[in-house]
Amino acid sequence: MRSNSFITQRVVFALQNYLNGQLQGSRSYADTTIEVAHDDSLFININGNPIMTIVGGPNAKDVSSVLVTAGFYYDSDGNPTKITRERLNGLLDALGEKGVIPQGVRVYIDREYGVCYLKHEDTRIPMGKHYNRFVSIVPNASSFEYKLQEEVLK
Numbered sequence: 001m002r003s004n005s006f007i008t009q010r011v012v013f014a015l016q017n018y019l020n021g022q023l024q025g026s027r028s029y030a031d032t033t034i035e036v037a038h039d040d041s042l043f044i045n046i047n048g049n050p051i052m053t054i055v056g057g058p059n060a061k062d063v064s065s066v067l068v069t070a071g072f073y074y075d076s077d078g079n080p081t082k083i084t085r086e087r088l089n090g091l092l093d094a095l096g097e098k099g100v101i102p103q104g105v106r107v108y109i110d111r112e113y114g115v116c117y118l119k120h121e122d123t124r125i126p127m128g129k130h131y132n133r134f135v136s137i138v139p140n141a142s143s144f145e146y147k148l149q150e151e152v153l154k
Contacts, residue, residue: 007032008090011044015091018042019060019098032087044091046071051084052091056139060098067152068092068107068118069134070127078129079109079116099141120144 010029017023018036026035035043040062042054049072056064071084080088088107096103105120107127117124118135123144125135136152138145 005086008086011087012090012094015042015044015054015094016098018054018058019063019094019100021057021059023058031083044087046073046084046087049073051087060100063100063139066095066101066137066139067134068127068137070116070129070132074129077114078131079114080107080128085109085116096141100139101137102141102144105137105144118146 007029011032011034014023014027014034024036026033031047033045036058037043040056040058042057043050044052050069051071052069053067054063055067056062068088070080073081073084075081085107092101092105092107095101096105102120105118107116107118109116115126115131116128118127121144125132125146125148127135132149134149134152136147138147
């Protein structure tokens with residue numbers, strides 16, 4: 001049986017290839033699928049449900065938006081599952097290393113409050129079934145800029 005970290009590593013490797021303009025079509029790694037659309041956007045899904053969409057690509061300098069979703073599978077508190085958080089953190093790390101977003105953007109659960117957050121430095125955005133189901137990160141390596149789902153849906 002493959003570990004989730006192995007699958008996350010494969011997904012991150014595919015994302016890195018995409019950001020270098022070297023990924024076309026789709027790839028599946030166990031429960032996770034990566035697909036490059038006709039407009040060069042990248043869709044990353046777990047069991048057919050989106051966890052991240054990168055608009056603009058296929059090169060890091062062409063990315064216009066990174067849409068991070070809480071997924072469609074939640075724990076008993078309405079937070080994204082451990083697998084969703086693991087995949088997202090691997091993808092967010094890769095985007096930070098490539099300079100698409102600031103380094104250090106993470107998804108984690110604050111055990112004191114039992115809430116999942118998308119975090120960078122002192123900025124925390126609650127994510128989950130009862131909060132923001134998605135957040136759009138504006139590509140910028142030097143500052144963390146984002147739009148909440150209400151702003152994106154306007």
